[in-house]
Amino acid sequence: MKAVIQRVSEASVKVNKELINEIKKGLVVLIGFEKDDNDEKLDKMIKKIINMRLFEDKFSKSVIDIKGEILLIPNFTIPAITKKGTRPNFQNSMPPNEAKKMYEEMLKKMNKILPTKAGIFGADMKVSLINDGPVTIIVEV
Numbered sequence: 801m802k803a804v805i806q807r808v809s810e811a812s813v814k815v816n817k818e819l820i821n822e823i824k825k826g827l828v829v830l831i832g833f834e835k836d837d838n839d840e841k842l843d844k845m846i847k848k849i850i851n852m853r854l855f856e857d858k859f860s861k862s863v864i865d866i867k868g869e870i871l872l873i874p875n876f877t878i879p880a881i882t883k884k885g886t887r888p889n890f891q892n893s894m895p896p897n898e899a900k901k902m903y904e905e906m907l908k909k910m911n912k913i914l915p916t917k918a919g920i921f922g923a924d925m926k927v928s929l930i931n932d933g934p935v936t937i938i939v940e941v
Contacts, residue, residue, distance in 0.1 A: 844941045
């Protein structure tokens with residue numbers, strides 16, 4: 801499981817030019833699931849995301865500490881293998897039906913902890929954000 805986490809002052813996601821969700825201060829998380837991901841890895845990733853200190857002076861506060869929001873975007877391309885050639889290889893990506901279930905579980909678990917808004921799994925989404933810093937972190941579990 802891999803995530804690209806961006807600290808934002810605001811962000812939104814649109815599908816077919818229609819606003820689906822938006823957040824103010826918080827995190828945009830692009831999440832990619834891999835074939836060998838499981839519930840244990842999911843829980844570890846959630847804990848890592850919500851507790852990672854990316855806010856305030858000297859990175860002293862988490863998104864929970866600042867009462868921020870999360871915009872969770874499913875992204876099939878994150879687990880791409882790019883070591884050889886110039887075309888990404890997606891053989892490590894979890895099959896869509898399994899990834900959708902894992903995404904929905906992640907969203908459900910995160911919403912129990914803090915406000916987490918979602919994109920639409922499998923949709924062609926347009927994500928807009930103002931990266932605050934810029935702060936961008938890549939996390940693997």
